[in-house]
Amino acid sequence: MGxxxxxxxxxxxxxxxxxxxxISVFCDARHAEAFACSxxxxxxxxxxxAEQRHDxxxxxxxxxxxxxxxxxxxxxxxxxxxxxxxxxAADIHPSASVGEGCRIDRGVVVGANVCLGExxxxxxxxxxxxxxxxxPHSVIGSNATVSHALIGAGVRIGAGTVVGGEGFxxxxxxxxxxxxxxxxxxxxxxxxxxxxxxTVDRGALGDTVIGSGTMLDNLIQIAHNVRIGRNCIFAGQSxxxxxxxIGDNVMVGGGVSISDHLTIGANARIAGKSGVAQDxxxxxxxxxxxxxxxxxxxxxxxxxAKLLRKPAADAG
Amino acid sequence: MGxxxxxxxxxxxxxxxxxxxxISVFCDARHAEAFACSxxxxxxxxxxxAEQRHDxxxxxxxxxxxxxxxxxxxxxxxxxxxxxxxxxAADIHPSASVGEGCRIDRGVVVGANVCLGExxxxxxxxxxxxxxxxxPHSVIGSNATVSHALIGAGVRIGAGTVVGGEGFxxxxxxxxxxxxxxxxxxxxxxxxxxxxxxTVDRGALGDTVIGSGTMLDNLIQIAHNVRIGRNCIFAGQSxxxxxxxIGDNVMVGGGVSISDHLTIGANARIAGKSGVAQDxxxxxxxxxxxxxxxxxxxxxxxxxAKLLRKPAADAG
Amino acid sequence: MGxxxxxxxxxxxxxxxxxxxxISVFCDARHAEAFACSxxxxxxxxxxxAEQRHDxxxxxxxxxxxxxxxxxxxxxxxxxxxxxxxxxAADIHPSASVGEGCRIDRGVVVGANVCLGExxxxxxxxxxxxxxxxxPHSVIGSNATVSHALIGAGVRIGAGTVVGGEGFxxxxxxxxxxxxxxxxxxxxxxxxxxxxxxTVDRGALGDTVIGSGTMLDNLIQIAHNVRIGRNCIFAGQSxxxxxxxIGDNVMVGGGVSISDHLTIGANARIAGKSGVAQDxxxxxxxxxxxxxxxxxxxxxxxxxAKLLRKPAADAG
Numbered sequence: 001m002g003x004x005x006x007x008x009x010x011x012x013x014x015x016x017x018x019x020x021x022x023i024s025v026f027c028d029a030r031h032a033e034a035f036a037c038s039x040x041x042x043x044x045x046x047x048x049x050a051e052q053r054h055d056x057x058x059x060x061x062x063x064x065x066x067x068x069x070x071x072x073x074x075x076x077x078x079x080x081x082x083x084x085x086x087x088x089a090a091d092i093h094p095s096a097s098v099g100e101g102c103r104i105d106r107g108v109v110v111g112a113n114v115c116l117g118e119x120x121x122x123x124x125x126x127x128x129x130x131x132x133x134x135x136p137h138s139v140i141g142s143n144a145t146v147s148h149a150l151i152g153a154g155v156r157i158g159a160g161t162v163v164g165g166e167g168f169x170x171x172x173x174x175x176x177x178x179x180x181x182x183x184x185x186x187x188x189x190x191x192x193x194x195x196x197x198x199t200v201d202r203g204a205l206g207d208t209v210i211g212s213g214t215m216l217d218n219l220i221q222i223a224h225n226v227r228i229g230r231n232c233i234f235a236g237q238s239x240x241x242x243x244x245x246i247g248d249n250v251m252v253g254g255g256v257s258i259s260d261h262l263t264i265g266a267n268a269r270i271a272g273k274s275g276v277a278q279d280x281x282x283x284x285x286x287x288x289x290x291x292x293x294x295x296x297x298x299x300x301x302x303x304x305a306k307l308l309r310k311p312a313a314d315a316g
Numbered sequence: 317m318g319x320x321x322x323x324x325x326x327x328x329x330x331x332x333x334x335x336x337x338x339i340s341v342f343c344d345a346r347h348a349e350a351f352a353c354s355x356x357x358x359x360x361x362x363x364x365x366a367e368q369r370h371d372x373x374x375x376x377x378x379x380x381x382x383x384x385x386x387x388x389x390x391x392x393x394x395x396x397x398x399x400x401x402x403x404x405a406a407d408i409h410p411s412a413s414v415g416e417g418c419r420i421d422r423g424v425v426v427g428a429n430v431c432l433g434e435x436x437x438x439x440x441x442x443x444x445x446x447x448x449x450x451x452p453h454s455v456i457g458s459n460a461t462v463s464h465a466l467i468g469a470g471v472r473i474g475a476g477t478v479v480g481g482e483g484f485x486x487x488x489x490x491x492x493x494x495x496x497x498x499x500x501x502x503x504x505x506x507x508x509x510x511x512x513x514x515t516v517d518r519g520a521l522g523d524t525v526i527g528s529g530t531m532l533d534n535l536i537q538i539a540h541n542v543r544i545g546r547n548c549i550f551a552g553q554s555x556x557x558x559x560x561x562i563g564d565n566v567m568v569g570g571g572v573s574i575s576d577h578l579t580i581g582a583n584a585r586i587a588g589k590s591g592v593a594q595d596x597x598x599x600x601x602x603x604x605x606x607x608x609x610x611x612x613x614x615x616x617x618x619x620x621a622k623l624l625r626k627p628a629a630d631a632g
Numbered sequence: 633m634g635x636x637x638x639x640x641x642x643x644x645x646x647x648x649x650x651x652x653x654x655i656s657v658f659c660d661a662r663h664a665e666a667f668a669c670s671x672x673x674x675x676x677x678x679x680x681x682a683e684q685r686h687d688x689x690x691x692x693x694x695x696x697x698x699x700x701x702x703x704x705x706x707x708x709x710x711x712x713x714x715x716x717x718x719x720x721a722a723d724i725h726p727s728a729s730v731g732e733g734c735r736i737d738r739g740v741v742v743g744a745n746v747c748l749g750e751x752x753x754x755x756x757x758x759x760x761x762x763x764x765x766x767x768p769h770s771v772i773g774s775n776a777t778v779s780h781a782l783i784g785a786g787v788r789i790g791a792g793t794v795v796g797g798e799g800f801x802x803x804x805x806x807x808x809x810x811x812x813x814x815x816x817x818x819x820x821x822x823x824x825x826x827x828x829x830x831t832v833d834r835g836a837l838g839d840t841v842i843g844s845g846t847m848l849d850n851l852i853q854i855a856h857n858v859r860i861g862r863n864c865i866f867a868g869q870s871x872x873x874x875x876x877x878i879g880d881n882v883m884v885g886g887g888v889s890i891s892d893h894l895t896i897g898a899n900a901r902i903a904g905k906s907g908v909a910q911d912x913x914x915x916x917x918x919x920x921x922x923x924x925x926x927x928x929x930x931x932x933x934x935x936x937a938k939l940l941r942k943p944a945a946d947a948g
Binding site: 014016142196213233236305 | 407423425441442443459460461476477478481482484485486487488489490492493494495496497499513514515517521522535537539553555557571573575591593605606608612615616619620623
């Protein structure tokens with residue numbers, strides 16, 4: 001099949017499903033078979049992967065095809081909040097300020113002195129507590145609860161997420177357990193993404209901070225006074241205990257637990273399911289429970305398996 | 317106490333609490349004491365356990381007493397959605413189609429072109445997004461959010477669960493992090509059970525799929541493009557990362573994390589708290605972090621303990 | 633700076649931010665620098681820590697400064713439910729009984745025969761199912777769902793939490809998977825604290841119980857028929873599987889998983905991220921996956937690291 005003189009593309013699709021007016025991406029050699037059989041009108045790939053067998057007339061070579069495809073995908077599917085407007089069945093406090101072009105769905109509660117920037121979307125039945133400020137073009141899903149928070153611009157918060165809940169400040173005293181006052185805030189930078197059913201607690205005295213550009217998946221716990229840097233990635237079901245400090249560009253795998261008061265250096269990477277109980281230096285890659293440098297973890301696992309292959313020595 | 321000529325039973329109860337018009341079950345030798353003292357009118361058990369000391373006049377012998385008791389329990393407590401009817405305080409889009417005998421509680425939002433089969437129950441303040449289809453006799457709890465989804469018949473989804481949220485498609489590009497477009501759906505088969513406060517993300521390009529008869533407990537994360545087979549069981553707080561494929565009849569313990577793009581074979585079993593970082597073959601039983609065959613895991617744990625009992629050798 | 637003859641304090645603040653009319657706390661030597669530079673009007677600390685360099689004229693010496701500060705903090709920030717009143721946009725069943733001085737926000741649903749004690753606060757869009765009883769001065773956050781439950785006095789439940797959902801009683805039978813009837817309740821003692829986006833399932837036949845004074849952080853799963861004692865502490869994302877019994881004063885770290893039917897003795901402590909697969913005796917401290925006594929766990933980790941330092945021996 002030759003390269004066509006011109007090509008009209010109407011959407012994005014996976015290799016297997018794409019038709020001749022759709023564009024797809026091939027960035028993983030494991031999908032060579034799907035690449036070979038794909039009927040996509042165009043496929044983004046690397047120079048090297050383009051050498052694999054294929055039947056597509058238009059390959060677009062990119063250094064980072066995943067990124068290129070994501071960028072093209074957002075052109076076909078630009079984010080939109082739908083039609084602006086405030087539902088009659090939303091309850092907006094008279095002292096709240098709502099920017100131009102906001103969409104506020106039914107059942108939403110917007111408390112006193114709330115300030116919403118322009119072009120925000122608040123999903124149905126979400127509750128925004130008194131004094132919360134949300135920057136322009138931020139989107140909050142349905143059934144979420146946001147209080148005691150300053151939220152930046154372009155932030156997206158998923159359905160069911162709770163931002164600004166009371167931190168877990170349990171103190172053991174002579175007379176039993178006691179919860180200390182939690183009077184801080186949550187500060188969320190610009191372009192932060194928080195998934196669904198997460199919990200981000202307000203600070204105890206100071207603030208809980210999530211730096212600009214940081215991305216959180218679903219069911220994540222961020223405890224009081226945690227400070228997360230910019231452009232971090234947290235995969236699903238990870239959690240950070242109280243007062244931990246996370247540097248910029250940190251990547252945290254799914255199901256990771258980070259203990260309280262730790263410092264995780266910038267550019268560190270934490271493998272999925274790790275239990276981090278010590279500080280992690282800048283740029284380090286750790287894994288395991290307790291988390292250790294990832295090479296040590298792999299060698300430990302090999303050594304453990306080896307132990308089992310020497311039953312005679314063990315018995316001796 | 318002799319066997320009565322006839323017996324009227326009015327309900328089910330545990331061994332300790334059952335009265336003489338209730339039926340109970342004894343299926344675990346650890347409860348022998350409760351069996352001995354039980355005043356239940358009838359007790360389901362196995363032929364072997366029936367030999368234990370007891371004072372109950374009517375033992376019902378079953379090969380699988382747990383199953384028998386569950387079946388009888390559902391006769392005493394048949395599932396019911398209560399009185400059909402649509403609350404005046406629900407907001408049903410005029411283009412939505414609602415089947416006969418549905419119950420839609422107050423504060424519910426049903427979006428455009430939604431299609432609900434007959435006999436469904438949508439709990440209070442739940443939000444059903446545009447275009448969602450839900451098969452007959454499905455039940456969705458309160459404060460849930462369902463979008464971009466095709467849901468089968470007889471499905472039950474717990475309170476607070478988010479189905480169809482945006483997948484976590486973070487791409488690292490030259491200019492920082494970027495979230496790729498997420499345009500797929502969630503396909504949920506018939507008789508699926510999803511617990512409370514779960515998150516099931518829509519597919520990125522293709523679909524996220526949960527096969528018929530699969531049962532999910534609470535606080536479970538199912539990422540974009542995951543495909544789960546039929547009749548699987550996922551215990552609480554387990555999670556599956558993006559694009560993993562889970563075969564039929566797989567059993568996943570509580571707190572398990574399954575990494576992205578893995579394949580878990582049919583009939584595999586994954587012990588609670590495991591971190592699965594490699595494919596699991598059909599029928600395999602794995603445990604540990606990283607997960608290994610369960611027998612290897614047990615032997616590793618023994619070998620580790622043994623290491624500690626040889627301090628002299630270590631010091632040499 | 634000398635001790636002033638009298639001092640008017642107006643609030644609490646962290647060492648770094650406190651001004652001369654605020655009180656702060658210094659209870660961790662790692663914050664010595666902040667102590668040295670603090671401009672707080674008064675600082676609570678221990679006799680020993682008071683010897684560190686500082687510039688504060690009024691040190692208050694306490695045996696447990698954390699507890700003293702928490703107690704003082706609650707004087708400055710007494711808990712309050714705000715103005716009493718029932719929103720016109722709440723839906724209270726005529727058969728429900730609502731005590732004096734309750735605050736019920738908009739979108740709340742209160743079912744038939746619900747009984748709310750005096751001075752309760754039910755947050756916006758929360759759903760209280762039929763027959764639930766809640767003791768006086770309890771507070772339930774927004775977007776929560778509570779059913780099949782008896783809740784004590786002074787209880788606080790966070791936003792998005794689901795209490796009384798159906799337990800995960802999956803039974804494997806000849807004809808496939810089946811969910812057994814779940815007909816029990818959740819019994820929550822006095823002064824219990826449950827965080828945000830938790831799930832506490834109703835009992836299958838008997839009840840799920842959380843003892844008085846117990847504190848749960850966020851995103852915690854408590855399965856059916858679990859019985860938790862008094863004054864326990866559960867950190868974020870921990871979970872307890874069905875029918876486990878937890879004694880009084882147990883401390884459970886973040887991300888811990890406790891298997892079903894286990895018994896955890898009183899005063900036991902479970903380190904963060906542990907996977908508990910065996911009973912834990914009274915007063916024991918365990919860690920690891922599988923959890924072992926904490927000293928054994930530390931020695932195992934050392935032994936594992938040692939293995940790696942003997943490559944010659946391994947090769948031999």
